[in-house]
Amino acid sequence: MERLEIIDLHASVDGISILRGVNLSIKKGESLALLGPNGHGKSTLLGLIMGNPRFHLDGGKIILDGEDITNLGPDERSKRGLFLAMQNPSEIPGLNSADFLKAAMNAHRGKPLTLFEFYRKMEAAYKEMGIPLEMSKRNLNEGFSGGEKKRNEILQMLLLDPSLAMLDEIDSGLDVDAINVVAKAINEAAAKGTSFLVVSHYARLYRMLKPTRAAIMVNGRIAVDGDPSLIERVDREGYEWIKRELGIEIEKEIAPSMNQVSIGVCATKEAIDNGK
Ligand SMILES: Nc1ncnc2c1ncn2[C@@H]1O[C@H](COP(=O)(O)OP(=O)(O)OP(=O)(O)O)[C@@H](O)[C@H]1O
Numbered sequence: 001m002e003r004l005e006i007i008d009l010h011a012s013v014d015g016i017s018i019l020r021g022v023n024l025s026i027k028k029g030e031s032l033a034l035l036g037p038n039g040h041g042k043s044t045l046l047g048l049i050m051g052n053p054r055f056h057l058d059g060g061k062i063i064l065d066g067e068d069i070t071n072l073g074p075d076e077r078s079k080r081g082l083f084l085a086m087q088n089p090s091e092i093p094g095l096n097s098a099d100f101l102k103a104a105m106n107a108h109r110g111k112p113l114t115l116f117e118f119y120r121k122m123e124a125a126y127k128e129m130g131i132p133l134e135m136s137k138r139n140l141n142e143g144f145s146g147g148e149k150k151r152n153e154i155l156q157m158l159l160l161d162p163s164l165a166m167l168d169e170i171d172s173g174l175d176v177d178a179i180n181v182v183a184k185a186i187n188e189a190a191a192k193g194t195s196f197l198v199v200s201h202y203a204r205l206y207r208m209l210k211p212t213r214a215a216i217m218v219n220g221r222i223a224v225d226g227d228p229s230l231i232e233r234v235d236r237e238g239y240e241w242i243k244r245e246l247g248i249e250i251e252k253e254i255a256p257s258m259n260q261v262s263i264g265v266c267a268t269k270e271a272i273d274n275g276k
């Protein structure tokens with residue numbers, strides 16, 4: 001990948017507008033830290049870049065090395081070098097981890113790997129991530145602990161060797177040793193030329209990764225795009241200064257209608273009404 005460009009991206013989930021004009025670009029060799037308050041659209045943006053069909057695109061374009069990939073499926077994007085480590089990786093009962101890894105790696109290649117080649121690569125990746133190889137026999141993420149799921153995402157990154165890896169809160173749930181292992185794997189990939197888009201709420205991970213740039217997403221838009229010193233500022237001061245200095249009012253919930261109806265609320269209301 002030489003350059004990924006996000007142009008005026010608008011998107012919604014279940015009719016609720018989440019992204020409201022995102023402009024962002026990432027060049028080869030860059031490592032971009034993406035911060036922002038909870039619920040302001042970071043995961044939605046990463047999901048859209050990867051082609052998650054759950055999000056509805058209302059406008060804008062995603063251009064990868066001059067090619068418009070806005071309407072490509074996630075498999076095609078993956079073949080072009082994009083990778084997403086999800087914030088909440090799904091458990092897939094019935095799908096053996098090793099079978100999944102082999103299928104994903106072979107889908108990227110013209111000629112399938114021999115069983116021996118695959119096993120060698122898989123064994124090395126499990127070792128690098130400090131995951132017992134026994135876990136390759138288990139179903140994908142099924143019953144994995146929070147930290148195991150996160151390590152397993154980076155294991156997939158190592159085996160698929162993307163040119164742009166997007167990591168969504170990869171540090172959440174990791175113990176201290178695991179965070180070191182994950183950071184080392186990311187830094188080694190970056191040294192070999194992989195670009196990164198890293199979402200995290202914590203300066204700790206960023207101190208280990210040393211991103212080249214940082215951006216802040218607020219209200220479904222990129223409010224600030226600047227140098228990595230933004231990370232320490234957010235760590236010290238939070239996001240209040242954005243309103244003070246940029247005049248951007250930070251919305252409490254950018255998707256408020258989600259909370260309007262729930263069975264719990266209706267049942268509680270009925271109980272209160274009956275008790276009157
Ligand atoms: N199915 C849905 N229906 C309605 N709203 C949704 C749906 N899925 C996501 N949203 C809302 O979209 C908004 C953006 O969510 P997103 O996951 O992109 O936020 P985020 O910036 O990644 O937050 P966090 O830092 O907490 O991970 C949230 O308010 C979320 O509740």
Ligand SMILES: [Mg+2]
Pocket residue numbers: 042043044087168
């Ligand atoms: Mg998120």
